[in-house]
Amino acid sequence: MSSLKSLFKQTFVYGLATVLPRMLSFLLVRLHTDESVLDSVADYGSVSLIYAYFVLFNVILAYGMETAFFRFFNNEDNKDKVVGTSTIILIISSLLFFVLAFLCNNQIAYLTDLKVEYINLVIWILLFDALVIIPFAWLRAKEKPMRYAILKILNVAVNLGLNIFLLLYLKGLASTSSFFEIFYKPDFEINYIFIANLIASAVTLALLVPFYMKIKYVFSISLLKKMLKYAFPVLIAGVAFSINETFDRVLLDKLLPENIAKTQVGMYSACYKLALFMTLFATAYRLGIEPYFFSHSKSENPQHNYAKILEFFVICGSVILLTVVVFADVLKIIFIGDEAYWQAMWIVPVLLLAYFCLGIYHNLSVWYKITDRTKFGAYISVFGALITLALNYILIPFIGFKGSAIATLSAYASMMLLSYFFGKKYYPIPYNVKKIGLYMGLSIVMSILSFYYFRGHYVIGISMLIVFLGIVFILEKNQLKQLIKRN
Template sequence: MSGFKSLFKQTFIYGLATVLPRMLSFLLVRLHTDESVLDSVADYGSVSLIYAYFVLFNVILAYGMETAFFRFFHKENNQDKVVGTSTIALIISSFLFFFFAFVFNNEIALLTELKVEYINLVIWILLFDALVIIPFAWLRANEKPMRYAILKIVNVGVNLGLNVFLLLYLKGLATNISIFESIYQPNFEINYIFIANLIASAITLILLIPFYTKIKYIFSSLLLKKMLNYAFPVLVAGIAFSINETFDRILLDKLLPENIGKTQVGMYSACYKLALFMTLFATAYRLGIEPYFFSHSKSENPQKNYAKILEFFVICGSVILLVVVVFADVLKVIFIGDEAYWEAMWIVPILLLAYLCLGIYHNLSVWYKITDRTKFGAYISVLGAIITLVLNYMLIPKIGFKGSAIATLAAYAIMMFLSFFFGRKYYPIPYNLKKIVLYLGLSTVFSMVYFYNFRGNYFIGVAALIVFLTLVFQLEKKELKQLLKK
C-alpha cells in the first residue's frame, strides 16, 4: 500500500492546488453575480461566454504537448532533450499565435461577437498561460507538488484580490484620491475582470522564469516529430473535450431568442459552478494519477493497482455527489447570492453525475495512454463532442439549459462506457465491477430521488448519506485500515 500512500499524498497536495484556488474562484462567482457589480444576469452571461472561448483556445495552444511531455519524459533516456524540445516548441507556437491573433483581432471579434478590447486582453492572457504549460508539467513530472500548489494558489489569490479591488473599491477610491481617479473608468467592469486575470497570469509566468533560466535548450526535430505524433490525437480529444465543456453556453446564446439567451447563459453558468465540486476532485485526482500511471507502467502487475485506484475514485466521487446534492440549497446561498440565478438549480445533480462519469473516463483512459493508442482517446472524445452538439441543437430550443445539462451527461456517460469497452480489449484491467456499479448506482439513485422528490428534507437526505457511508465502510474497512496504517 506504500505506493498508494505516495499517490494519495500527492493527490492531496494537488487537490490543495486545485481545490483551494477554485474555492477562491467560487468567491468570484459570488462577486460577479452580485447585482451591485454587474448590471444583469445577461452581463454575467457575457463573461461566461468569453471564458467558454478561453477553454477552446487554451487547448489549441497546448496542442497535447503536456501529455506528450509526460510520456516521453519517462520514456526517453535523455530527459533534458525532452524538456528542451517541448519548451522551444511551445515558445515558438505561442508567439506565432500571439502575432497572428493581434493581426486579425478585428476578425476574431466579429466571429465571436465580442468587443475587440476584450479580445486584446484575452490574447495576452492566452500567451502567458501557454508559456507556463511545460514549467508546470515539469514540476508534476519531477514530483514537486508543493511548489505547483503554491504557484496555483498565488495565481488565483492575485486574481481574486484584484477582482475585489477593481470591482468593489476602485470606484470609491477614485472619488477621493487623484491617482485612482486616473485609473478608474465607469462601465468598465467586464474589462476589469479580464485585467485582473491578465495580471495574475503575468505574475505566475514571472515566478516560473527560473525554469527557463536553468533548463538546457536541447532541440531534436526527430523527438519533436514523435511527440507531435503522440500529441495530435490528444489535441483532437482536447478540442472535442472543450466542445463538451463550453459549447453548451455558446449554443444557448445562439439558439435561444436574443432577449433571453445571455440571461439563460448567466443562470446556467452560475449554477454550473456548484457541479465544480466534482470537477475539483476529479481534476486533483487526475493530476496525481497521471504521472503515477506512466511511472508505474513497467512495474510488476500495474493493472491490479490501476483497478484499485478506480474503485477508490468511484467511492470518493459517489460521496461527493451525495453530499453536494443533499446540501445544494445551502451551497447556492453561500456561492450564488442573487436569487435571479437560482432558477437553473435543476441542472446541479445532472452535471455532478456527468462529471463523475468524466472522472471515471479519465481513470479508464490509462489503457490508451500506456499503450500509445491515444488515437482512441481522440475517437471517443470526438464522438462525445458530436453527441453534445446534436443533443444541444435538439434540446435547447425545447427545454433551454436543461437540455444542455442532459447533453453533457449523455456525452460523458457514453465516453465512459466506450473507454471501458475498448480498454478490456487492448489493456485488460481487473476492475471490481460489482463494487463500482453498486457504489455508482446507489449514489445516483439516492441523489436523484432526493433532489427531485424530497429536496429540502434534510432528514431524508442525511439518512441516505449515512446509509451509503455505512455500506462503504463495511465493504472497504480492510483496505481503509491498511491505507491508514503508518
C-alpha cells in the same frame, strides 16, 4: 499499497492546488453574480461566453504537448532533450499565435461577437498561460507538488484580490483620490475582470522564469516529430473535450431567442459552478494519477493498482455526489449572490453525475495512454463532442439549459462506457465492476430521491448520506485499514 499511499499524498497536494484556487474562484462567482457588481444576469452570461472561448483556445495552444511531455520524459534517457524540445516549440508556437491574433483581432471580434478590447486582453492572457504549460508539467513530472500548489494558489489569490479591488473599491477610491481616478473608468466592469486575470497570469509566468533560466535548450527534430505524432490525437481529444465542457454556453446563446439567451447563459453558468465540487475532485485525482500511470506502467502487475485506484475514485465520487446534492440549496445561498440565478438549480445533480462519469473516464483512459494508442482518446472524445452538439441542437429550443445539462451527461457517460469496452480489448484491467456499480447506483438513486422528491427535507437527505457512508465503511474497512497502516 505503498505506491498507492504515495499517490494519495501527491493527489492530496494537487487537490489543494486545485481545490483551494477553485474555492477562491467560487468567491468570484459570488462577486460577479452580485447585483451591485454586474448590471444583469445577461452581463454575467457575456463573461461566461468569453471564458467558454478561453477553454477552447487554451487547448489549441497546448496542442497535446503536456501529455506528450509526460510520456517522453518518463521513457527517454535524455530528459534534457525532452524538456528543451518541448519548451522551445511551445515558445515558438505561442509567440506565433500572439502575433497572428493581434493582426486579426478585428476579425476574431466579428466572428465571436465580442468587443475588440476584450479580444486584446484575452490574447495576452492566452500567451502567458501557454508559456507556463511546460514549466508546470515539469514540476509535476519531477514530483514537486508543493511548488506547483503554491503557484496555482497564488495565481487565483492575485486574481481574486484584484477582482475585489477593481470591482468593489476602485470606484470609491477614484472619487476621493486623483491617483486612483487615473485607473477608474465607468461601465468597465467586464474589462476589469479580464485585467485582473491578465495580471495574475503575468505574475505566475514571472515566478516561473527561473525554469527558463536553468534548463538546457536542447532541440531534437526527430524527438519533436515523435512528440507531435503522439500529441496530435491528444489535441483532437482536447478540442472535443472543450466542446463538451463549454460549447453549450455558445449554443445557448445562438439557439435561444436573443432577448433571453444571455440571461439563460448567465443562470446556467452560475449554477454550473456548483457542479465543480465534483470537477475539483476529479481534476485533482487526474493530476495525481497521470504521472503515476506512466511511471508505474512497467512495474509488476500495474493493472491491479489501476483497478484499485478506480474503486477508490468511485467511492469518493459517490460520497461527493450525494453530499453536494443533499446540501445543494445551502450551497447556492453561499456561492451564488442573486436569487435570479437560482432558476437553473435543476441542472446541478445532472452535471455532478456528468463530471463523475468524466472522472471515471479519465481513470479508464490509462489503457490508451500507456499503450501509445492516443488516437482512441481522440475517437472517443470526438464521439462525445458529436453527442454534445447533436443533443444541444435538438433539446435547447425545447427545454433550454436543461437540454444542455442532459447533453453533457450523455456525452460523458458514453465516453466512459466506450473507454471501458475498448480497454477490455487492448489492455485488460480487472476492475471490480459489481462493486463500482453498487456504489454508483446507490449514490445516484439516493441523489435523485433527495433532490427531486425530498428537496429541503434535510433529515431524509442526511439520513441517506449516513446510510451510504455506513455501507462504504462496512464493505471497505479492511482496505482502509491496509491503506493507513504504517509499513
